[in-house]
Amino acid sequence: MAIKNTSEEFGWLAKLFHWLMAILIIGMLCLGLYMTDLPLSFEKLKLYGWHKEFGTLVLFLVCLRLLWHVTNKIPVLPDSIPTIQKWAAHGAHYALYFFMFAMPITGWMMSSAAGLPVSFFGLFLLPNLVAPDEQLRSILVQVHSYLAYALIATICAHTLAALKHHFIDKDNILRRMLPWSTKR
Numbered sequence: 001m002a003i004k005n006t007s008e009e010f011g012w013l014a015k016l017f018h019w020l021m022a023i024l025i026i027g028m029l030c031l032g033l034y035m036t037d038l039p040l041s042f043e044k045l046k047l048y049g050w051h052k053e054f055g056t057l058v059l060f061l062v063c064l065r066l067l068w069h070v071t072n073k074i075p076v077l078p079d080s081i082p083t084i085q086k087w088a089a090h091g092a093h094y095a096l097y098f099f100m101f102a103m104p105i106t107g108w109m110m111s112s113a114a115g116l117p118v119s120f121f122g123l124f125l126l127p128n129l130v131a132p133d134e135q136l137r138s139i140l141v142q143v144h145s146y147l148a149y150a151l152i153a154t155i156c157a158h159t160l161a162a163l164k165h166h167f168i169d170k171d172n173i174l175r176r177m178l179p180w181s182t183k184r
Contacts (some may be wrong), residue, residue, distance in 0.1 A: 005072045009176040012070065017065040019179055020102065024058050024154070028103075032148060049119070052111060056120045059104035066097065075176060080169075092158050099151040105129075106144045111139035 004011045010018070030049065035047040050066035077086050108129055111118045117125045130136060165173035175181045 005075060007073060008075055008172075009181075010075060011072070012179075013068060014176060018177055021034065021058065021061055021065065024054060024061070025100070025151070026121065027105075028054055028058065029148060029152060029155075034056050037064060052118045053121050055104040055107045056126065057101065059108075062097070062100040062104075067101075067137065077173070078171060081173075085087065089161065092154060092161070095154050096151075099147060101178060102147050103144065103148055103151060106140055110137055110140040113140055119153060136140060 001012045002161075003013050005014055027110040031047060031051050031054075035044055035051065038047070076087065090144055108126060112128035112130045113136040115135050117128075119125055161175075162174045165171050166175070
């Protein structure tokens with residue numbers, strides 16, 4: 001399998017970015033939903049630390065992924081797909097990229113507004129994006145939460161569309177992104 005994309009299939013690096021980020025982001029969403037309802041404890045603080053560190057990793061990876069995306073050709077959607085579905089697919093991908101940036105940035109801003117540093121796995125601290133401000137922190141908590149639910153809805157739509165293409169339309173859309181798949 002080639003490292004770079006072709007006009008028909010994604011290369012192995014694009015597939016690696018896709019699946020690695022899918023696992024990280026879904027894990028982050030699950031962790032975020034779980035930890036917010038915990039009572040204040042050492043475990044909750046530890047989970048928040050992990051959430052911030054992995055959120056920073058997601059931000060770094062999405063920067064690399066976007067760079068790879070804009071420097072590679074994108075496999076074309078088959079002519080059999082209606083134009084409205086092509087627009088929906090492109091819109092969903094733009095939305096996913098928006099969320100992949102917006103979620104970690106609002107989380108980072110939220111930590112900054114709380115006066116809490118963001119560490120990248122103990123290797124270094126990220127600079128604060130905003131000055132400590134309780135009112136801003138409160139607003140950012142809500143924004144981060146709304147973005148999370150919108151991201152969950154977008155991931156569900158993206159997944160359902162891929163499954164529809166595979167099981168109902170029986171086309172190659174899902175197979176060309178599967179890690180073990182080769183061109184058929």
